Amino acid sequence: MFLVPDIVVRFFHRMASPPHYYALTQRLMPWLVTVFVLLTLAGLYGGLYLAPADYQQGDSYRIIYIHVPAAWMSLFIYMVMAIAGAIGLIWRIKLAEIVSISSAPIGASFTFIALFTGSLWGKPMWGTWWVWDARLTSELILLFLYLGVIGLYGAIDDKKVASKAVAILALVGVVNIPIIHYSVEWWNTLHQGPTVTKMDKPSIHVSMLIPLLLMALSFKSYYLIALLQRTRIELLKRERNSQWVKTMILETGK
Amino acid sequence: MKPARKQRLILISLMVIGIAIATGFALKSFNENLMYFFSTTDVVAGKSPKDSLFRLGGMVIKGSVERPGDGMMVRFKLTDFSKEVTVEYTGILPDLFREGQGIVAHGKLNAQGVFIAEEVLAKHDENYMPPEVKASLKTKSLSEKGQ
Numbered sequence: 001m002f003l004v005p006d007i008v009v010r011f012f013h014r015m016a017s018p019p020h021y022y023a024l025t026q027r028l029m030p031w032l033v034t035v036f037v038l039l040t041l042a043g044l045y046g047g048l049y050l051a052p053a054d055y056q057q058g059d060s061y062r063i064i065y066i067h068v069p070a071a072w073m074s075l076f077i078y079m080v081m082a083i084a085g086a087i088g089l090i091w092r093i094k095l096a097e098i099v100s101i102s103s104a105p106i107g108a109s110f111t112f113i114a115l116f117t118g119s120l121w122g123k124p125m126w127g128t129w130w131v132w133d134a135r136l137t138s139e140l141i142l143l144f145l146y147l148g149v150i151g152l153y154g155a156i157d158d159k160k161v162a163s164k165a166v167a168i169l170a171l172v173g174v175v176n177i178p179i180i181h182y183s184v185e186w187w188n189t190l191h192q193g194p195t196v197t198k199m200d201k202p203s204i205h206v207s208m209l210i211p212l213l214l215m216a217l218s219f220k221s222y223y224l225i226a227l228l229q230r231t232r233i234e235l236l237k238r239e240r241n242s243q244w245v246k247t248m249i250l251e252t253g254k
Numbered sequence: 255m256k257p258a259r260k261q262r263l264i265l266i267s268l269m270v271i272g273i274a275i276a277t278g279f280a281l282k283s284f285n286e287n288l289m290y291f292f293s294t295t296d297v298v299a300g301k302s303p304k305d306s307l308f309r310l311g312g313m314v315i316k317g318s319v320e321r322p323g324d325g326m327m328v329r330f331k332l333t334d335f336s337k338e339v340t341v342e343y344t345g346i347l348p349d350l351f352r353e354g355q356g357i358v359a360h361g362k363l364n365a366q367g368v369f370i371a372e373e374v375l376a377k378h379d380e381n382y383m384p385p386e387v388k389a390s391l392k393t394k395s396l397s398e399k400g401q
Contacts, residue, residue: 126350168269171266175270190290193379
């Protein structure tokens, strides 16, 4: 590869090697969990205790500390899943396929949390649990895409074939991601426009914004933890007949 | 990049671009149906359905909310800052309903051009701030006006 420094290429080659990945992620795990716990405690303390009440919604607005990061994650994880799927398709890297399929259940959970918390907030604020406006409908389609990916992967026995099929489905669904993000600008929707993710200055007071960003980072680190654990298990399943797994089990299994 | 990989990369890029274009055309042709509500200008211009239920969105005009009679009936005017439509609604209004706030009403027009709502939903805006900040913003804009 041209233009890419040699050390970066070597890093990716080593990351793509299953035994090396397995050992490295094991060493990383305690650090990641520590970061996640600290971020979550700081975010929740800031959001539920330090941040002031909203001028219109009172304390009900505090659901954004779960709803908004979960919705961001639902889009972010989908992009990771699709890009990892494409890398798996093009370069035939086993680890990319595993990252792609392992992201699906985590992304589906975040999508569900975003829909569910939004519904809880919608009843007192809008006056309804659910409306078929463009934002809510496209987010629901995202949930179905995730479930489709999980179902398709489970339905095909040969996991090599399954990974390819799933990657194509995920790539087809990518078109939904900008639709979700811009739905509130392109069409009249009941859902409000973006507060933070826009070119302008965020239209949220800084005392409320900081806990929100902390919660977003906390959700990111949770995703990383869940992803690494899932990929490690999937890797062991797929590589169960290889020499490095046998050696490892013999060494630790006494 | 090896030729086989390059070919796969091009194929996948073409697929994603093709789907994006197809979806773009589909959404463009369904644009009207994807609008969750009609604006007050649409209604005044006669673009809204005549005999069926539809949704009307707009901002509640300050000072227009009145309760004629003793019942639950509320009458108010909606605007999109160009045209106005009068709305009548009988029932419980959501927490966020107030003058100057955006709402979406579901119902139909009667013969007099008054919108009879069966359901009123509050449309929240994207601004979050503590009450003190809101109060200081208000006094600031008032003092600027006074000068």
